[in-house]
Amino acid sequence: MIRSNFSFLQVSILTAFSAVLLNSCSARVQVLPEPVVEQTLFRSGPICPGAIFCSVGKPGSLNFKGILVNKTGEKPIFLEYYMSSFEESFPIGISMKLDQTWHNLRKTSTDYGDTVRVVSILPTDVADKLLSAKEVQFSFSSRDNTSTFTLSSSNTDSLKSLLKDLKEKLDSQAKLTITNH
Template identity: 75%
Template sequence: MFARISLPSIASLFLSFLVIALPGCSARIQVLPEPVVEQTVLRSGPLCPTSWFCSQGKPGSLNFKGILNNKTGDKPLFIEYYMSSFEESFPIGISIKLDQTWHNLRKTSTDFGDTVRVVSILPADLTDKVLNAKEIQLSFSSRDNTTTFALSASNADGLKSLLKDLKEKLDAQSKLMITNH
């Protein structure tokens, strides 16, 4: 009268249901948002005008940073200066003297850690002046003091070379095409 259903036949019935039902479930399209690349960052090598041993992020080192903003196509340049967090109070900014004229650079950020990184924008018109300057002096100010030093001829040439190479690489970057298919 009643058919006996064994455990193996229940398992095979369930397995058959899964085989039939799963292809329909997995055929749905999944929408996965992808991150949009908003910018590309390029950094030059470091320059340490007051030290023989130089590395990126070492107190007393500086480097240039360039950003390609993918939304607008803008390509601003920045100078980053690193100082010891134990030696300085709150940093105020960076100034650069090109030949006989001082230029105060607008500070964009300050990052605190083992070293303090002060980032200031380098305006486009000033970039050309740096590349053509005969004498370069840098000044880094905090609330307590200002450190100013003149770059030697070899350090000035090194600074110009770093800036020129970064600017060329940044100018060669093209705006990324992002498409949605």
């Protein structure tokens, strides 16, 4: 009698083990999430109109930022302007005068910290006009006032060079693909 229960127990364990083994060896496709780089960021060096020393994030500095959006292949370019957090009230936006035409740039974000960073999108047509402009003025507006800066010819050339280099790097960047070997 004990012997028959023992073989029933053995058969039950063997059946359970076989079911687990067969289930784990099924031919179903497993979906495993892969790490995906959603965007690649490019940032130009800064220019600081009217300043001797210049660095990224210094109040009064300008620089460009380009992003390769890997999902869509888009390559937008942004203009970043930094100012002291104590300098201005609520920032409204940035405008650029290229030769005789003003272009209002759509503000996309404002980051607050030791400095305030105002980020505006630079449309492709405005970027192309900037590269061929002879005279460039930059204007920043807050709730209280508007500050306008006329860039010197060397600052204008530097700004054009920074934009050209960023566009070349951004255009040469291909959409990333992930392959398994």
